[in-house]
Amino acid sequence: MTVRVRYAPSPTGHLHIGGVRTALFNYFYARHYNGQFILRFEDTDLDRNVPGAEEEMLKGFRWLGVDWDEGPDVGGPYGPYRCTERLDIYRSYLQKLVDANAAYPCFCSPEELEAEREAAAAQGRISGYSGRCRHLSDEQRQQKLAEGRVPNWRFAVPMGAELAFTDLIRGDMRFQTDDIGDFVIVKSNGIPTYNFQVVIDDALMNITHVIRGEEHLSNTPKQLLVYQALGFEPATFAHLPQVLDQTRKKLSKRDPNVKPVHIYREEGYLPEAIVNFLALLGWSPGGEEEIMAFAEIVEKFDLDRVNRSGAVFDVDKLHWMAGQYMKQLPNEELTDMVQQYLDKRGMRLPQGRGRQWLEGVVALLHEKMSCVAEFPALAQDFFRAETELSQEALEVLKEDGALAVVARYQELAKDADSWSAEASKGWFKQVGAELNVKGRKLFMPVRAALTGEVHGPDLQQTVFLLQKEWVLARLDKALTVLSH
Numbered sequence: 392m393t394v395r396v397r398y399a400p401s402p403t404g405h406l407h408i409g410g411v412r413t414a415l416f417n418y419f420y421a422r423h424y425n426g427q428f429i430l431r432f433e434d435t436d437l438d439r440n441v442p443g444a445e446e447e448m449l450k451g452f453r454w455l456g457v458d459w460d461e462g463p464d465v466g467g468p469y470g471p472y473r474c475t476e477r478l479d480i481y482r483s484y485l486q487k488l489v490d491a492n493a494a495y496p497c498f499c500s501p502e503e504l505e506a507e508r509e510a511a512a513a514q515g516r517i518s519g520y521s522g523r524c525r526h527l528s529d530e531q532r533q534q535k536l537a538e539g540r541v542p543n544w545r546f547a548v549p550m551g552a553e554l555a556f557t558d559l560i561r562g563d564m565r566f567q568t569d570d571i572g573d574f575v576i577v578k579s580n581g582i583p584t585y586n587f588q589v590v591i592d593d594a595l596m597n598i599t600h601v602i603r604g605e606e607h608l609s610n611t612p613k614q615l616l617v618y619q620a621l622g623f624e625p626a627t628f629a630h631l632p633q634v635l636d637q638t639r640k641k642l643s644k645r646d647p648n649v650k651p652v653h654i655y656r657e658e659g660y661l662p663e664a665i666v667n668f669l670a671l672l673g674w675s676p677g678g679e680e681e682i683m684a685f686a687e688i689v690e691k692f693d694l695d696r697v698n699r700s701g702a703v704f705d706v707d708k709l710h711w712m713a714g715q716y717m718k719q720l721p722n723e724e725l726t727d728m729v730q731q732y733l734d735k736r737g738m739r740l741p742q743g744r745g746r747q748w749l750e751g752v753v754a755l756l757h758e759k760m761s762c763v764a765e766f767p768a769l770a771q772d773f774f775r776a777e778t779e780l781s782q783e784a785l786e787v788l789k790e791d792g793a794l795a796v797v798a799r800y801q802e803l804a805k806d807a808d809s810w811s812a813e814a815s816k817g818w819f820k821q822v823g824a825e826l827n828v829k830g831r832k833l834f835m836p837v838r839a840a841l842t843g844e845v846h847g848p849d850l851q852q853t854v855f856l857l858q859k860e861w862v863l864a865r866l867d868k869a870l871t872v873l874s875h
């Protein structure tokens with residue numbers, strides 16, 4: 392049997408990280424078993440469809456390095472892959488159910504249904520539909536149709552039966568049909584509901600495994616009923632654990648720590664890092680290893696190592712992992728990304744500075760970055776003439792001997808005819824020898840005066856990449872501020 396799995400998003404908004412996790416798990420499973428991965432747009436909730444959402448999702452997956460064997464853009468033997476283009480198919484299957492007395496027209500108005508719900512709630516019952524229209528006679532149905540009433544179509548749920556299936560992640564599951572009210576399968580406007588559409592599509596597209604979020608677990612018994620009624624062989628189900636936030640609540644799409652995929656792209660995260668991070672949201676290959684290339688994940692992935700319990704989206708871990716991938720990126724490539732990022736935002740390099748200089752600044756800060764968007768803040772001191780002295784820097788400069796070091800270093804720098812990290816090293820050496828200071832007492836005052844901070848990247852490179860004018864001016868400023 393060839394494994395065929397699908398990711399079936401509704402194009403109702405951005406590509407959210409939870410959805411990507413579901414898509415990736417399907418993708419890994421398909422590739423691990425040399426199977427097929429199918430994309431299908433479930434766009435039957437017409438009011439909620441968002442223009443442009445489909446394109447954004449496809450773009451997001453391409454960026455992540457996910458490809459699909461069949462889908463709305465590439466086609467395939469089981470298309471169309473957009474549900475609103477399959478309405479005739481759903482209609483013909485509705486007819487089959489109606490002919491078999493497994494579905495019936497429901498003429499209840501929204502007001503009647505609401506009243507029914509309220510009455511049930513008042514008695515403390517949560518009830519599905521009462522089944523009122525299920526028992527209408529043929530004449531009554533004909534009469535209502537003749538009155539011009541357009542019905543919804545409901546599935547006639549058999550009473551007193553048990554539905555059982557084995558979930559590949561959650562094990563044996565059992566549901567009682569008595570807990571399921573007759574549900575709408577096709578709405579009066581001819582559009583199928585999800586629980587009907589999804590079964591027909593999965594069955595006709597020969598989907599072997601339905602891998603999806605746990606929030607769909609309660610839909611599965613309804614879908615099993617539809618499979619049975621239409622004589623289809625049900626797929627094997629696997630419901631993935633919820634993604635939780637740091638407080639172990641279900642991760643909200645509006646959680647400020649979690650962004651839709653296109654934002655990660657725009658902020659210059661590396662897609663490999665996002666894929667690796669999401670792979671570990673609920674799955675682990677066993678062992679300590681966490682950094683895994685795409686191919687390695689595919690090789691190791693299987694559903695038996697997916698947890699049942701919720702998977703916490705750990706923002707710090709994402710940053711750490713993104714940083715690990717960033718470190719592996721050649722500095723030239725990172726510089727390209729930084730340049731593009733700056734260009735897009737109209738941010739210019741300082742006067743007279745070019746590519747080589749930028750490469751130097753990027754190299755200096757490379758280690759600290761987990762995404763490109765962090766660059767402007769990290770590099771701000773290389774983009775402006777002046778800096779501000781932090782409290783800590785002021786403290787350092789107030790220490791005995793600090794100003795003498797700064798003053799002497801400045802003199803040497805001012806008189807220098809060459810400007811390099813190597814030259815700066817020489818000036819420090821000379822200052823150290825003349826004033827008899829070394830280590831922290833030698834370097835820290837200059838760092839504090841130059842960068843306004845007491846920690847930072849390599850000091851000699853910093854001096855070199857800041858221009859001479861700026862270095863002299865900053866040292867001057869520190870001397871003036873502190874001698875008053």
Ligand code: GLU
Pocket residue numbers: 399400401433589602603604607
């Ligand atoms: N369109 C559904 C969703 O976006 C698909 C659920 C499923 O995979 O069956 O949640």
